[in-house]
Amino acid sequence: ISLPDIDGIEAAKDIKKTLPRCRIVLLSMHRYPDLMDMLREMGIDGYVLKDDAFDDLLYAIKAAADGKGYMSHSLLAGEMVSPKLPSRTSPLTEREREITCLIAEGLSSRRIAERLCISIKTVETHRARIMKKLGIENIAQLVRYAVRAGLVRP
Structure with a gap:
């Protein structure tokens, strides 16, 4: 989700808007409780945490290619670290x-x-x-x- 010059979520929204049939799998370190619902609403096909197994990333890519969704098992199990998504008004990128x-x-x-x-x-x-x-x-x-x-x- 974190990119040097653009917010990854915003980039994914822009991609979906321009190419609605494009499949998107996000790879991130962020574990926010309200993230799953937001990603589903955006039409994101997969979300994998950086500390998940490499096989999970491969599975997410294959699932997205087949038109299925994939969400990190850690997120589904409720293993959240941050209590909420950072504010969009944060002074930090x-x-x-x-x-x-x-x-x-x-x-x-x-x-x-x-x-x-x-x-x-x-x-x-x-x-x-x-x-x-x-x-x-x-x-x-x-x-x-x-x-x-x-x-x-x-």
């Missing part, structure tokens, strides 16, 4: 929220870079922008922001 979550979970810049397939320098640039946007001076304040914004659980 989807990518910045994603990086904020990973920082708040204690991941190093190197681990975040590996997980998101980006450079360490890019992670550090995002972190600096996030902190500047929020007027935050240290990681403890960033973690506090993430908890208060509902991005991570305390």
Whole structure:
């Protein structure tokens, strides 16, 4: 769902609007309780979490190609992490929220870079922008922001 320059959900909406018969499977780290209903309303064919097995992703793609839907077993089982979808009025982009979550979970810049397939320098640039946007001076304040914004659980 998180992309560098555009919100993945908005991109999926645009694709569905332009190409209504296009099959879409989203791969994300986000586990929001109200996400499944929203994705179904949008006509999204599948949703797989990044920590699901690779076979789940393959199955979701095959199911979508066959005109069937697929939803991550973790979501269906109610294993939610974030209490709600982030506000669309958030000062942070989807990518910045994603990086904020990973920082708040204690991941190093190197681990975040590996997980998101980006450079360490890019992670550090995002972190600096996030902190500047929020007027935050240290990681403890960033973690506090993430908890208060509902991005991570305390």
